[in-house]
Amino acid sequence: MIFNFTDQTVVVTGGTRGIGRGVSEAFLAAGACVIATYRSNTAAAEVFQDANEQYEDRLYLRQFDVATHVDVVSFFRYLEEKFEQFEILVNNSGIRRDSVVGMMAVNDWNDVIQTNLTGTYHMSKIAVQHLMRQKYGRIINITSPIGRFGFAGQANYAASKAGQVAFARSLSKEVASRNITVNCVSPGFIDTDLIADLPDDQKKQYQDQVPIKRFGTIAEVARAVLFLADRESAYINGAVLEITGGL
Numbered sequence: 001m002i003f004n005f006t007d008q009t010v011v012v013t014g015g016t017r018g019i020g021r022g023v024s025e026a027f028l029a030a031g032a033c034v035i036a037t038y039r040s041n042t043a044a045a046e047v048f049q050d051a052n053e054q055y056e057d058r059l060y061l062r063q064f065d066v067a068t069h070v071d072v073v074s075f076f077r078y079l080e081e082k083f084e085q086f087e088i089l090v091n092n093s094g095i096r097r098d099s100v101v102g103m104m105a106v107n108d109w110n111d112v113i114q115t116n117l118t119g120t121y122h123m124s125k126i127a128v129q130h131l132m133r134q135k136y137g138r139i140i141n142i143t144s145p146i147g148r149f150g151f152a153g154q155a156n157y158a159a160s161k162a163g164q165v166a167f168a169r170s171l172s173k174e175v176a177s178r179n180i181t182v183n184c185v186s187p188g189f190i191d192t193d194l195i196a197d198l199p200d201d202q203k204k205q206y207q208d209q210v211p212i213k214r215f216g217t218i219a220e221v222a223r224a225v226l227f228l229a230d231r232e233s234a235y236i237n238g239a240v241l242e243i244t245g246g247l
Contacts, residue, residue: 188244
């Protein structure tokens with residue numbers, strides 16, 4: 001299936017690194033105008049922008065924190081002034097602060113929940129106000145199977161990702177009558193810098209858990225996002241598409 005997002009505008013939070021970068025680049029290759037956001041890593045954002053200079057007329061970067069409501073309000077004000085409308089929001093921003101619960105700092109709990117879950121709420125809340133007026137839209141949350149399985153040392157992350165799924169399912173029912181769908185993509189072990197930095201024995205341990213016996217690629221995750229964002233996927237709503245190799 002060849003995707004065509006010409007004349008559509010896409011917002012990808014955390015869209016300059018890792019899976020977010022792959023999603024941004026896939027939309028650009030499919031003809032979309034992309035606004036990729038990031039919080040703090042300016043160097044990575046510049047590398048991403050330089051690598052995609054062929055799309056300079058359709059690629060925009062914005063720096064802000066999805067966990068801060070006033071920042072999100074300011075971003076959507078910019079979006080409304082700069083673009084006639086937008087059609088797609090990908091909630092990809094996320095952080096981890098791993099620790100067992102008994103030793104977890106309160107700030108580490110709060111930061112993860114604020115960025116991963118409350119950030120999804122902040123972005124979606126204002127996005128649906130715009131999308132409902134134009135009676136069309138796609139919202140896609142990048143969640144994780146950890147929200148379903150739970151991993152030791154990642155209670156905050158697991159809770160935030162499980163919350164994203166519940167949030168999407170509730171929101172999908174609220175906006176469906178306006179031709180807006182809300183879904184999740186749930187990547188498992190994906191071949192990113194995070195995996196590459198692990199010790200070889202740990203990488204093998206993770207790989208052995210996957211029935212397909214390999215890590216997924218960023219391109220495979222991005223393709224799933226584009227599938228759910230496509231106009232032809234209009235009857236998929238409140239769903240979780242797992243890209244896990246069968247975990």
